Amino acid sequence: MSVIAQRHIVSRLQKQWSEGRIPHALLLAGPEGCGKMPLALDYARLLLCEQPLKEEEQARPCEKCRGCAMSRTAAHPDLHFVFPVIRPKNASSASRVVCDLWLKEWREMLNDGVYFDLAAWEERMGIENQQPIIYSDESEEILRKVSLVSSQGGYKVVVIWLPELMHVSCSNKLLKLLEEPPAQTVFILCSNQPEKLLPTILSRTQRIDMKALPEEEIAAALRSERGLSETDAAHIAHLAAGSYTRALRQISVNNDEREFLDMFILLMRKCYLRDIKEMHAWSEHIATWGRERQKAFLDYAQRLVRENFVLNFGLPQLNFLSKDEAAFSVNFARFINERNVIGITEELALAQRDIEQNVNARMVFFDFSLKMIVLLIQ
Numbered sequence: 001m002s003v004i005a006q007r008h009i010v011s012r013l014q015k016q017w018s019e020g021r022i023p024h025a026l027l028l029a030g031p032e033g034c035g036k037m038p039l040a041l042d043y044a045r046l047l048l049c050e051q052p053l054k055e056e057e058q059a060r061p062c063e064k065c066r067g068c069a070m071s072r073t074a075a076h077p078d079l080h081f082v083f084p085v086i087r088p089k090n091a092s093s094a095s096r097v098v099c100d101l102w103l104k105e106w107r108e109m110l111n112d113g114v115y116f117d118l119a120a121w122e123e124r125m126g127i128e129n130q131q132p133i134i135y136s137d138e139s140e141e142i143l144r145k146v147s148l149v150s151s152q153g154g155y156k157v158v159v160i161w162l163p164e165l166m167h168v169s170c171s172n173k174l175l176k177l178l179e180e181p182p183a184q185t186v187f188i189l190c191s192n193q194p195e196k197l198l199p200t201i202l203s204r205t206q207r208i209d210m211k212a213l214p215e216e217e218i219a220a221a222l223r224s225e226r227g228l229s230e231t232d233a234a235h236i237a238h239l240a241a242g243s244y245t246r247a248l249r250q251i252s253v254n255n256d257e258r259e260f261l262d263m264f265i266l267l268m269r270k271c272y273l274r275d276i277k278e279m280h281a282w283s284e285h286i287a288t289w290g291r292e293r294q295k296a297f298l299d300y301a302q303r304l305v306r307e308n309f310v311l312n313f314g315l316p317q318l319n320f321l322s323k324d325e326a327a328f329s330v331n332f333a334r335f336i337n338e339r340n341v342i343g344i345t346e347e348l349a350l351a352q353r354d355i356e357q358n359v360n361a362r363m364v365f366f367d368f369s370l371k372m373i374v375l376l377i378q
């Protein structure tokens with residue numbers, strides 16, 4: 001099982017399966033990051049396994065058969081996915097917009113990890129200001145897929161991720177399918193906002209409500225799945241507020257910040273030593289980063305400068321520094337004072353605006369470093 005915790009729900013589904021009570025439509029409802037998609041996939045794998053194991057009331061896929069091998073990589077021909085998408089950049093405006101246009105990216109997403117949120121999926125599709133939806137075109141696709149004869153002679157499973165983002169005409173077609181379910185077909189809907197679904201769809205599904213994850217379950221998973229130390233796992237689990245996807249995002253923020261800190265320390269050292277050649281090399285390096293990352297670094301630098309200024313007042317309860325940041329700031333704080341704090345912050349904000357306006361990043365960062373030489377000794 002790849003789902004974290006949620007044990008009573010898992011055993012409820014296993015028990016139902018053992019008794020041959022397989023609902024034709026299941027609605028997994030619950031907050032972001034509680035494990036709806038992982039549970040849907042676990043259940044799909046059980047349905048698609050050719051020789052599932054049954055021990056007392058515990059049912060699980062064998063992990064050895066062809067069905068298991070194919071569903072493990074989300075590539076089973078009888079496992080279909082419906083999920084919100086946008087029109088691909090290269091598609092003509094006349095062409096239909098269906099999920100299969102994004103199937104490659106979708107499988108990569110699932111194979112990288114079954115806990116992800118809409119923001120992560122949007123990033124994967126490379127979109128910024130568009131709202132992905134399940135287009136009305138999708139209804140024909142769903143109909144076509146469920147009318148296929150299952151390739152292995154067993155179940156067909158349709159996992160619908162975020163059905164609340166479905167175009168209403170597609171919802172109506174889906175409702176028809178739920179009212180007269182095709183044989184040997186199981187729909188699994190994973191919804192963050194079930195209150196946005198058509199009441200008629202709700203009444204046609206067996207609803208399972210999932211709760212946010214307890215902090216200690218998240219911490220345990222971070223230790224065993226991600227190899228985090230006990231302290232780090234506890235810290236991140238606390239910030240995650242019940243969502244494993246939020247916890248994963250927090251890990252990557254932490255990794256980014258560690259790199260940002262290293263870059264900041266390096267620059268400050270070179271500026272202090274007035275090592276112009278190295279400052280130039282530093283600017284060339286940061287210029288290779290993407291624009292969003294450069295902006296994030298400048299945000300980070302502003303925060304660090306502010307924290308260092310506050311540090312001089314000896315009020316630790318007002319400081320929010322990680323362990324590594326605190327170690328650096330012990331010596332750095334004395335360079336940030338009432339004479340230069342505003343100047344440095346303004347220069348960082350200015351650099352950020354220039355980056356936003358597409359000014360040459362190497363020049364922006366090199367300029368900033370030159371100004372820091374002067375500001376640091378004020």
Ligand SMILES: [Zn+2]
Nearest residue numbers: 049062065068
């Ligand atoms: Zn199997």
